[in-house]
Amino acid sequence: MTLVKTKIGRRAFIRNTGLAGGGLVLGFNWLASCKMTPEQVSTLPKEWFNLNGFLKVGDNGLVTIMSPNPEIGQNVKTAMPMIIAEELDVAWKDVIVEQAPLNTDIFTRQLAGGSQSIRQGWESLRMAGATARHMLKEAAAKAWEVPFDEITTKEGQLMHEASGKSAGYGEMASAATAIEVPEEVELKDINTFSIIGTDKKNVDGPKIVTGQPLYGLDIQREGMLTAMIVHPPAFGMKYKSMNAESVKSMPGIKDVFHFEPYTDEVEKQWSDGGGIPELVAIVGNSTWECMQAKKALQVEWEEISKLESSAYHDEALAALMNKPTEQPARKDGDVEAAFKKAAKIVESTYTAPYLAHNTMEPMNFFAHVTPEKAELLGPIQTPEFLEKTLVSRLGMPAEKIDIMMTRMGGGFGRRLYGTFAVEAAVISQKMNAPVKLVYSREDDMTQGTYRPSYKIKYKAGLDEKGNLIAWHVRGAGTNDDLVWENRFPAGAVDNYLAEKHVLQTNVTTGAWRAPRSNFIAGAEQAFMDEVAEASGKDPIEFRLELFDRAINNPVGDPKQNDYDPERYAGVLKLVKEKSNWNGMDNGKSRGVSAYFCHDSYVAQVLDLEEGSGMPRVNKVWCAVDCGIVINPLSAKNQVEGGIVDGIGHSTYSAMTFTDGKPNQSNFDTYRLIRNTEAPKEVETFFVDNGIDPTGLGEPSLPPIVGALANALYKATGRRHYSQPFINDRPPLVG
Amino acid sequence: MALFTLNINGKKQEVDVDPTTPMLWVLRDHLNLVGTKYGCGIAQCGACTIHLEGTATRACMLPVSAVGNQAITTIEGLSENGDHPVQKAWLEVDVPQCGYCQAGQIMTAAAFLEKNPNPTEEEIEMAMNGNICRCGTYLRIRKAVKMAANS
Numbered sequence: 001m002t003l004v005k006t007k008i009g010r011r012a013f014i015r016n017t018g019l020a021g022g023g024l025v026l027g028f029n030w031l032a033s034c035k036m037t038p039e040q041v042s043t044l045p046k047e048w049f050n051l052n053g054f055l056k057v058g059d060n061g062l063v064t065i066m067s068p069n070p071e072i073g074q075n076v077k078t079a080m081p082m083i084i085a086e087e088l089d090v091a092w093k094d095v096i097v098e099q100a101p102l103n104t105d106i107f108t109r110q111l112a113g114g115s116q117s118i119r120q121g122w123e124s125l126r127m128a129g130a131t132a133r134h135m136l137k138e139a140a141a142k143a144w145e146v147p148f149d150e151i152t153t154k155e156g157q158l159m160h161e162a163s164g165k166s167a168g169y170g171e172m173a174s175a176a177t178a179i180e181v182p183e184e185v186e187l188k189d190i191n192t193f194s195i196i197g198t199d200k201k202n203v204d205g206p207k208i209v210t211g212q213p214l215y216g217l218d219i220q221r222e223g224m225l226t227a228m229i230v231h232p233p234a235f236g237m238k239y240k241s242m243n244a245e246s247v248k249s250m251p252g253i254k255d256v257f258h259f260e261p262y263t264d265e266v267e268k269q270w271s272d273g274g275g276i277p278e279l280v281a282i283v284g285n286s287t288w289e290c291m292q293a294k295k296a297l298q299v300e301w302e303e304i305s306k307l308e309s310s311a312y313h314d315e316a317l318a319a320l321m322n323k324p325t326e327q328p329a330r331k332d333g334d335v336e337a338a339f340k341k342a343a344k345i346v347e348s349t350y351t352a353p354y355l356a357h358n359t360m361e362p363m364n365f366f367a368h369v370t371p372e373k374a375e376l377l378g379p380i381q382t383p384e385f386l387e388k389t390l391v392s393r394l395g396m397p398a399e400k401i402d403i404m405m406t407r408m409g410g411g412f413g414r415r416l417y418g419t420f421a422v423e424a425a426v427i428s429q430k431m432n433a434p435v436k437l438v439y440s441r442e443d444d445m446t447q448g449t450y451r452p453s454y455k456i457k458y459k460a461g462l463d464e465k466g467n468l469i470a471w472h473v474r475g476a477g478t479n480d481d482l483v484w485e486n487r488f489p490a491g492a493v494d495n496y497l498a499e500k501h502v503l504q505t506n507v508t509t510g511a512w513r514a515p516r517s518n519f520i521a522g523a524e525q526a527f528m529d530e531v532a533e534a535s536g537k538d539p540i541e542f543r544l545e546l547f548d549r550a551i552n553n554p555v556g557d558p559k560q561n562d563y564d565p566e567r568y569a570g571v572l573k574l575v576k577e578k579s580n581w582n583g584m585d586n587g588k589s590r591g592v593s594a595y596f597c598h599d600s601y602v603a604q605v606l607d608l609e610e611g612s613g614m615p616r617v618n619k620v621w622c623a624v625d626c627g628i629v630i631n632p633l634s635a636k637n638q639v640e641g642g643i644v645d646g647i648g649h650s651t652y653s654a655m656t657f658t659d660g661k662p663n664q665s666n667f668d669t670y671r672l673i674r675n676t677e678a679p680k681e682v683e684t685f686f687v688d689n690g691i692d693p694t695g696l697g698e699p700s701l702p703p704i705v706g707a708l709a710n711a712l713y714k715a716t717g718r719r720h721y722s723q724p725f726i727n728d729r730p731p732l733v734g
Numbered sequence: 735m736a737l738f739t740l741n742i743n744g745k746k747q748e749v750d751v752d753p754t755t756p757m758l759w760v761l762r763d764h765l766n767l768v769g770t771k772y773g774c775g776i777a778q779c780g781a782c783t784i785h786l787e788g789t790a791t792r793a794c795m796l797p798v799s800a801v802g803n804q805a806i807t808t809i810e811g812l813s814e815n816g817d818h819p820v821q822k823a824w825l826e827v828d829v830p831q832c833g834y835c836q837a838g839q840i841m842t843a844a845a846f847l848e849k850n851p852n853p854t855e856e857e858i859e860m861a862m863n864g865n866i867c868r869c870g871t872y873l874r875i876r877k878a879v880k881m882a883a884n885s
Binding site for chain 1: 735751752754755756759762763764766767768769770771772773774775776778779781808809810812816821824825828830831832833834835836837840859860862863864865866867868869870871872873874875876
C-alpha cells in the first residue's frame with residue numbers, strides 16, 4: 001500500500017454540502033444521472049451523506065459518484081467513477097454515476113482533451129475514494145472503540161475481525177461526515193484492484209439504446225426558443241447587411257438580428273479560437289421553422305481579407321518545403337555532411353488536406369441568461385474556459401454562471417472551442433428567454449476550426465551497410481508548425497535536423513483528434529518503410545535497431561527525447577509476435593507502423609485483403625502500452641475506433657476550398673468511412689506493466705495511417721504520398 | 735399549419751405543424767421524442783432512422799404530410815423495457831462510444847433482422863452501410879447484429 005498526502009485538489013475532499021444532489025440543484029437530473037437499475041431506484045436511500053466533493057454515501061449503502069470530466073465518447077463517465085469506487089472499496093453494482101457540473105472549487109481540470117482525463121485525474125480520483133474509505137473506517141473505529149488499523153473493508157462493508165463486528169458503509173456514513181478529513185491516506189496496492197482492470201459496461205448504455213434524452217440537442221425547457229445562426233459563406237468575409245424584416249414575419253419566427261458574440265472588449269480564451277466576431281441569429285419556435293427562415297434570409301457579405309483556395313494552400317506549403325528555417329527546431333551532428341558521404345539517399349514529401357471534425361451531434365448549446373444569472377447546459381469539452389469568456393462577455397461574476405455538461409455526440413477536438421456556447425448565451429441575453437442554439441450540419445461543417453492542411457518533407461541517408469546516418473525533416477501546416485522535433489527518430493540518428501514552418505491563413509484551424517500526430521505519424525512511418533526498404537532490412541528489424549541505438553547510445557541528452565525507447569520497442573516486439581510477422585509472407589499485403597503520443601505507445605500491423613477494387617483491411621493487430629488499463633472493454637473500443645477513424649480519414653476525407661468557400665458542406669460531398677469499409681477484424685493487446693495510466697482516446701489513430709500506406713504499397717506496388725488515398729491517380733485498385 | 739393525427743409507437747398523436755415539416759422535427763420538437771437524432775438532414779447518415787410500417791426510413795426527409803395512417807415506430811417504442819433483442823445485444827457487446835448514432839443503428843438493424851433473420855456477415859455490413867458512426871464502432875455494431883440474429 002502507498003501512503004499519499006491528500007494535497008492534490010484538497011478542496012474537493014473538504015465536505016461541501018452545497019453539492020448535495022449534484023445535478024438536482026439545477027433541476028437537470030434527467031440529463032445528469034444515469035446507470036440506475038430498477039433495483040436501485042426501488043431502494044434509493046432516505047438520506048445521502050457527502051463525504052467529499054466526488055461522492056456521497058446513502059444510508060443504505062448505495063454510493064453516488066460524480067464523474068468530473070466531460071464525456072465525449074471516450075468513456076470517462078464509466079472509467080473515472082471506477083477509479084473512485086476501487087479505492088472506496090465498494091461493489092460496482094451499488095454505484096450510481098452522475099455527471100458533475102462545472103465546479104472549479106472542487107474539481108481540477110474539468111476538460112476533455114489531449115487524452116488526459118485519466119492520466120491527470122488518476123491520483124485525485126484514487127484519493128477521493130481512499131479519503132472517504134478512511135473516514136468511514138475511522139467512524140467505525142470510534143463507534144466500536146477499536147483501533148483504526150484493525151478495521152478492514154470489502155465491497156462496502158466495514159469489518160473488525162477480533163470483535164466480530166461489521167457494518168455497511170451506509171450505517172457509518174452519517175458518523176463519517178463528522179470525521180476530520182485526513183492529512184494522509186492509504187492507497188490500495190495495484191495488485192489488489194478488483195474493479196480497475198475489469199470489463200465494465202458503459203454507464204449510459206441503457207439510456208443510449210432506448211433513446212432517452214442525454215445530449216445537448218435533446219434539451220427541452222418550458223418556454224424555450226430555438227435559435228440558428230448564419231455565418232459568412234467564405235473565410236475572409238464579414239457581415240454587411242440583410243433583409244431581416246421580410247423573414248421576421250415568417251411562421252414561428254420571433255426575431256432575426258445581427259449580433260456580435262465576440263466584441264472587441266471580450267477577453268478571449270484559447271478556447272474561443274475560430275470564434276466569428278459577427279453573425280446573424282434567427283430565433284423561432286421550432287428548428288424546422290428556423291431552417292425555413294434561414295433559407296429565405298438574404299445576407300450580404302463583404303470581403304475583408306484574401307479569399308483562399310486549396311490550390312493556394314498547397315502551393316504555399318510546397319514553397320515552404322524548399323525553404324530552410326532560420327533556426328532549426330533541433331540539430332544533432334551535421335546532416336549535410338552526412339548526406340554527402342551517404343551511399344543511399346531517400347527523399348519524399350507527404351501531404352494531407354484540411355479535415356472537419358464532423359461530430360455526429362452538430363454544435364449546439366442551451367442558455368438562459370437573465371440579469372440575475374446565467375444557466376448554460378450542453379456539450380462542451382472546456383467548461384472552465386467557457387466560464388471565463390462568459391464572465392467577460394456577459395459582464396457577470398462567475399458565481400452567477402452555472403455550467404453543466406451533457407453527454408456529447410462526439411468531440412474529436414471540435415468542442416474544445418466553445419464559441420457556440422458563447423453565441424447561445426448572447427442570443428439568450430438579447431431575447432431574455434431560454435434558448436437552444438442549433439447548428440445545421442452545413443453550419444457545423446463550414447464554420448471552420450479544421451484540422452490544418454499539412455506538408456512534410458523527409459530526407460534520409462544510409463551508409464553502405466544500410467545504417468541510417470542522417471535524417472532531415474521539414475514540416476509545415478496552415479496555422480500550425482507540425483513537427484515534434486524531440487520525437488523518434490530524434491536520439492537514434494547521429495545527424496538529425498528538424499525544421500518547422502507555419503503558413504498563416506484565414507481558414508480557422510484547431511485541435512483535431514491527436515493533433516499533428518494524426519498526420520505526422522502516417523508520413524513518418526510510411527517514410528520509415530521506404531528507408532527500411534532502401535536499407536534492405538525488414539521494416540520491424542530496421543525500427544528495432546534504431547530503438548536499440550536510442551536505448552544503448554542515445555544521441556544528445558536522452559532527457560531531451562519525448563519518448564522511452566524501451567517501451568516503444570516493447571509494443572513493436574509485441575505486435576511482431578502477435579501478428580506472427582516472421583511466420584507470414586509479408587510481401588503481399590502487410591504494413592507495420594509504430595508511434596508515440598499522449599504518453600502512450602502503439603504499434604500496429606495491418607493486413608489487406610487481396611482482390612479487386614479498393615483493397616479492404618482484413619485485420620489489424622494492435623499493441624498498446626498505456627500503463628494500467630482501467631476498463632479493458634471500453635479501452636478496446638477506443639483503440640478500434642481510433643483505427644477506423646485513421647483509416648477512414650486518410651482514405652476518404654478532405655475539406656477543400658474555392659475562394660474561401662468550403663466545397664463540402666454535408667455527408668453527400670464529405671465522405672466518411674462506412675461499415676463495409678472498416679476493417680473486418682481488430683485485435684488489441686495491452687502491455688501489462690503496472691505503470692500509472694496514460695492517454696488512450698487518441699494514440700491508436702496516428703500510426704494506423706502509416707500501417708495502411710505501407711500495406712497499400714505492398715498490395716499495389718505504389719507509394720501513397722497524398723491524402724486522401726482514394727484520390728490518388730491512377731485510382732487505387734488492387 | 736395543418737392538423738395531423740399520427741400513429742406513433744402504437745399511440746395516436748395530434749400535431750399542428752407546417753405540412754412540409756420532416757417527421758424528425760415533429761418527433762423531436764413537437765412530441766419530445768428526442769431519441770431520433772438529427773445528423774445531416776439529407777438522408778446520408780442514418781441517425782434519424784425510424785420504422786414506417788416496419789421499414790427503416792430516414793425521418794429527416796419524410797414530410798409529416800406523407801405519413802398518413804402508416805404506423806411509425808421510434809427508438810422509444812422499439813420495446814417496452816429496452817429489451818428488444820437488438821437493444822440487448824447492443825448492451826451486451828457494449829457498442830456505443832459517444833452513442834449519438836446508435837439509436838439509428840439499432841433501428842436499422844431491427845428492421846433488417848425482421849426481414850432477414852439469418853444474415854451473412856456481408857449482408858450485415860451492407861445493411862448497416864447507410865448509418866455513419868463517427869466514433870468508428872462498426873466492428874461492434876456487426877458483432878451485436880450477429881448476436882441479435884442468433885438470439
